[in-house]
Each structure stands twice: as structure tokens, then as C-alpha cells.
Amino acid sequence: MVKSTEIDIMRDYSSTPAGRFPADGPYNGQDFREKLLVPALQSGVVTVRIDGVEGYGSSFLEEAFGGLVRNNSFSESRLRKLLTVEYDDSSFRPYENLIWKHISEATIDSPSR
Amino acid sequence: MKRPTQKSRQWHEIHARRLYRRRTARFRRHRRRRQDKQPRASRAFPFAISRRNQNLRPSHQGYTLDLPSDLSFTRNYHETAHALGLLRQFTSTPAYRLNSLNFNHIEDLAPTACLVLAAELDRWNESVRSRLRSQASQWNPLIAQLFYEMGLFDLLDKPPPSHCTDPNFAQRVFDQQFIRFSTGTTADGSLALALRENLESIVGRLDRQPLYEGVTEAMTNVMHHAYPEESDRKPLGGNTRWWLSGGFDRRTNSLTVSIYDQGVTIPKTLPYSNHWERILKYLSKLGLSNKSDANMIKAAMEVGRTSTGRSHQGKGLPQMRNFIDRADAGHVRIISRYGEYQYVKDAKSTRASLQTHEIPIRGTIIEWCIGIQDRSSIQDG
Numbered sequence: 001m002v003k004s005t006e007i008d009i010m011r012d013y014s015s016t017p018a019g020r021f022p023a024d025g026p027y028n029g030q031d032f033r034e035k036l037l038v039p040a041l042q043s044g045v046v047t048v049r050i051d052g053v054e055g056y057g058s059s060f061l062e063e064a065f066g067g068l069v070r071n072n073s074f075s076e077s078r079l080r081k082l083l084t085v086e087y088d089d090s091s092f093r094p095y096e097n098l099i100w101k102h103i104s105e106a107t108i109d110s111p112s113r
Numbered sequence: 114m115k116r117p118t119q120k121s122r123q124w125h126e127i128h129a130r131r132l133y134r135r136r137t138a139r140f141r142r143h144r145r146r147r148q149d150k151q152p153r154a155s156r157a158f159p160f161a162i163s164r165r166n167q168n169l170r171p172s173h174q175g176y177t178l179d180l181p182s183d184l185s186f187t188r189n190y191h192e193t194a195h196a197l198g199l200l201r202q203f204t205s206t207p208a209y210r211l212n213s214l215n216f217n218h219i220e221d222l223a224p225t226a227c228l229v230l231a232a233e234l235d236r237w238n239e240s241v242r243s244r245l246r247s248q249a250s251q252w253n254p255l256i257a258q259l260f261y262e263m264g265l266f267d268l269l270d271k272p273p274p275s276h277c278t279d280p281n282f283a284q285r286v287f288d289q290q291f292i293r294f295s296t297g298t299t300a301d302g303s304l305a306l307a308l309r310e311n312l313e314s315i316v317g318r319l320d321r322q323p324l325y326e327g328v329t330e331a332m333t334n335v336m337h338h339a340y341p342e343e344s345d346r347k348p349l350g351g352n353t354r355w356w357l358s359g360g361f362d363r364r365t366n367s368l369t370v371s372i373y374d375q376g377v378t379i380p381k382t383l384p385y386s387n388h389w390e391r392i393l394k395y396l397s398k399l400g401l402s403n404k405s406d407a408n409m410i411k412a413a414m415e416v417g418r419t420s421t422g423r424s425h426q427g428k429g430l431p432q433m434r435n436f437i438d439r440a441d442a443g444h445v446r447i448i449s450r451y452g453e454y455q456y457v458k459d460a461k462s463t464r465a466s467l468q469t470h471e472i473p474i475r476g477t478i479i480e481w482c483i484g485i486q487d488r489s490s491i492q493d494g
Contacts, residue, residue, distance in 0.1 A: 014302070015302075015306070016301075016302025016303050016305065016306050016325075017302060018300040018301065018302035018305070018329035018332065018333065019299070019300035019329070019332075019333050019336065020333060020337070023299075023336065024299060024300040024332075024333055024336050024337075025299040025300040025301055025302065026299075027302060028300070054302060054305065054306050054309070054321055054322070054325040055321060055322035055323070055324075055325030055326045055329070056322075056326065057300075057325075057326050057329040057330040057333060057429065057432065058326075058330060058429050058432055059300075059329075059330060059333045059337075059429055060329075091322060092322075
């Protein structure tokens with residue numbers, strides 16, 4: 001049976017995510033990806049709720065989601081099946097588009113994926 | 114051998130005196146040049162520390178630096194950048210002694226210029242192990258009060274003048290309110306949140322996402338790009354640092370947020386970036402063979418915005434425009450070394466303009482300024 005996990009960034013991680021690497025700050029993209037996102041994706045389907053936070057810089061989103069392709073060997077097709085992005089606040093829709101854009105661009109950069 | 118005659122003795126006396134005077138004058142010139150140790154102040158090096166520099170006055174085996182009467186990059190760029198550049202030159206060069214910084218000529222000031230001044234004073238204070246002493250009781254009381262409200266004395270950990278007790282002085286007298294200076298060495302989202310909350314306490318609800326994006330991306334850029342490993346310049350104290358402030362001017366209904374770093378500047382970091390080839394292609398596509406600092410900043414803004422794939426970094430700088438795009442009117446200004454890039458939005462259109470200055474900024478300033486018409490002109494989403 002495929003496990004289903006929900007990650008609410010505001011509730012489970014931080015309301016002020018920023019930066020790419022641990023050296024940039026405490027709530028950074030690499031840390032989010034390695035501590036929450038990758039373990040959940042390895043065990044099944046993941047729904048990521050992105051609203052409620054202050055906002056997302058491109059560095060955080062790119063490292064958190066683009067890094068799945070670059071660093072953790074997930075392919076875009078596999079992520080399309082496993083990963084769902086949700087939000088109730090429509091002002092966060094651009095971030096969903098950005099997340100998939102970063103995943104696609106990371107795939108272009110890594111043609112073997 | 115013949116005895117010298119009186120005539121020949123007189124001749125030798127006169128010429129010996131002339132020779133002595135010539136040699137002494139040459140020696141004095143040589144000694145003065147060695148003391149100056151720099152070429153004359155010129156366009157090539159505007160921050161030469163020399164008595165010929167009009168902002169400097171010799172005092173007690175060192176110098177006093179006079180700040181200009183109008184401390185503003187918009188109204189008085191040349192004098193403001195020159196004075197701040199000289200201050201940096203002193204703090205970077207142990208051979209020269211800066212005895213004091215004279216605030217008494219200041220009659221008007223702008224938040225962004227004050228932020229850069231605060232950062233340079235912070236650097237100076239750190240370089241002398243916090244032994245900087247404030248003589249703010251001798252300043253113009255209005256100016257001292259404004260700097261007190263901006264948080265200059267807290268930033269430097271110095272006691273404010275005794276007459277600075279009213280935290281709302283600037284609001285009562287000048288119709289301006291300031292967000293106190295903050296500084297950090299990480300991309301700290303909580304400080305960006307605090308900035309937004311402080312601004313909203315003044316102007317009401319703001320579009321928080323693009324402001325947060327711009328500020329945190331600017332902080333992240335300082336971490337990653339301000340001091341590239343290939344550069345020989347290292348940050349003072351070993352930490353890459355940024356300084357942040359904001360303010361609201363009721364006279365013009367404009368909200369300003371500024372962030373500043375003392376890194377090697379955008380034009381100097383671009384050759385080390387992953388986007389360098391694309392930037393060169395962009396410049397040649399536009400027929401811009403001149404790689405001026407302003408053109409480089411514009412290229413960095415455009416290449417990051419339009420790039421697809423090929424590099425996962427360098428997408429942060431174009432986000433600086435989002436806060437302006439979501440507002441009714443405003444501008445974002447990036448000043449780095451000699452170049453200035455300004456992206457302006459008004460009721461009719463958006464446009465980008467470039468400027469090249471004669472005096473460089475030794476770091477990068479990003480300033481957002483939006484018009485607040487009726488305190489609800491900024492809408493979420």
C-alpha cells in the first residue's frame with residue numbers, strides 16, 4: 001500500500017523559510033528537502049501545502065524542489081506522480097508554477113534524469 | 114694650486130646657496146609625496162587621502178572628514194558617495210588615521226544614504242574594536258534626533274545624546290517615520306518578517322510576499338555572491354554582512370526599504386558567475402559592447418529573469434522587481450560600483466533606466482520605493 005503524507009510548510013517547518021544552504025540560515029531549502037521532503041517521497045505520495053508562510057525566495061524553492069532532481073535522483077515524471085502542491089490562498093499560485101518550473105529546469109540541467 | 118680669489122669665493126657662495134635651496138625643496142616635495150602615499154585625487158582614484166581633498170581637514174596627526182550638507186544619493190549623489198568612499202578608505206587602510214567624522218554640516222538626509230553611513234560606521238567601529246566614541250551632543254540636535262530614531266546609536270552600541278528621548282520626533286517634525294537599522298550575517302526570514310510588521314504598523318497592510326521575496330533573496334545573494342572565493346577581498350571580521358532599513362515619508366507618501374552590503378559589487382562578481390557567458394551574449398545581442406557597470410547590472414537582471422535551465426542559480430536578482438510590479442507605482446534602484454539600474458513603474462508603463470556615476474559605491478545598494486496612496490493601494494495577489 002502506497003503511503004500518503006501531507007507536509008504543511010507553515011506548520012511542519014517554518015513560516016519564514018529563506019536561503020539555499022544551512023550556512024544561509026536555519027530554515028533553508030536544503031534542510032527542508034533532506035529532512036522532510038525526501039523521506040516522505042521515498043515512502044510514497046506527498047502533498048505539500050505551501051500557503052500561510054511569509055513568502056518564498058527563488059533560492060529556497062529551487063534548492064528544495066529543484067534539488068530533488070539534482071541531488072536526490074528523482075525524475076520529473078516520477079515527481080509528477082508522487083508530488084502534489086496545494087494551497088487555499090490563491091496568491092500562492094505563482095509559487096506552485098515556480099516549483100514545477102524549477103523541477104523542469106533541473107531536469108534540463110541533468111539530462112540523465 | 115691657486116688660492117681662491119674674493120670674486121670666486123662670492124660666486125661659489127651664491128651658487129652653493131642656490132644649490133642648497135634647490136636640494137632642500139626637492140627633498141621636501143619628495144617627503145610630502147611619501148607622506149601622501151597616493152596619487153592626487155582624480156577620477157581614476159577619487160578616494161585619495163590627501164590634504165588636497167576638500168572633504169578632509171588635517172587634525173592631530175590625522176584627518177577629520179566632513180559629511181556633506183545633503184546626505185542623499187538622489188539629490189546629492191556625488192558628494193554623498195565621495196564622503197562615504199573616503200570613510201571606507203580610512204577604515205580599510207591602517208596607514209591613515211581618521212580622527213573624527215564631522216556631522217555638523219548635515220542639514221538634510223535620506224534613509225538609504227543614512228543606511229550606508231551606518232554600515233560604514235559599523236565597519237569602522239569593528240575595525241577599532243568598538244572604541245569609537247560619539248560626540249553627538251555637539252551635533253545639530255535635529256540631526257542627532259533623526260539618527261537616534263533610525264537606530265544608529267543602538268547599531269554601534271553607543272549611548273545616544275541625553276536630549277534624544279522622543280521616539281516620534283521625526284514623525285512630529287518632519288512627517289517621516291523610520292524603521293530602525295538591522296544587520297545580520299544570514300538570510301534571516303524572521304528579520305524580513307519583523308520589517309514587514311514594522312512597516313505595516315505605519316502604513317497599513319502591505320503585499321507581504323514580494324517584499325519578503327525581495328528582501329530574503331537580497332540577503333541570500335550577499336551570502337553567495339558578495340565575496341566570491343576567486344576575489345581577493347574578504348569581509349571585515351570574516352562574516353558576510355548586510356544592513357537593512359526602511360521608512361515612510363508622509364510628505365510624498367512613499368515607503369522605502371533599503372538593503373546594503375559591502376561586497377565586491379555586482380559588476381565584479383558577474384565574471385565569476387554561472388551566467389557570465391549568457392550575460393556577454395545578452396550584451397552583444399543588444400549591441401552593447403561597452404561593459405559598463407550599469408549595463409552589467411541590467412544584463413544580470415534580464416538574464417536571470419529570462420533564463421531557462423542551464424543553471425539553477427542567479428534567479429534571485431530579477432525577483433527584486435516583483436514588489437514594484439505588484440504595487441501601483443514605485444521603483445527599485447540598484448547601485449553597485451559605478452552603475453545604477455532603476456526600474457520604474459507608474460500608472461501608464463514600466464521602464465528601466467541606467468546611469469553611470471563618476472564616484473563608485475563600494476558595495477551594493479538595493480532600494481525599493483513605492484507610493485502609498487490611500488494605505489490600501491497594495492493588494493494581496
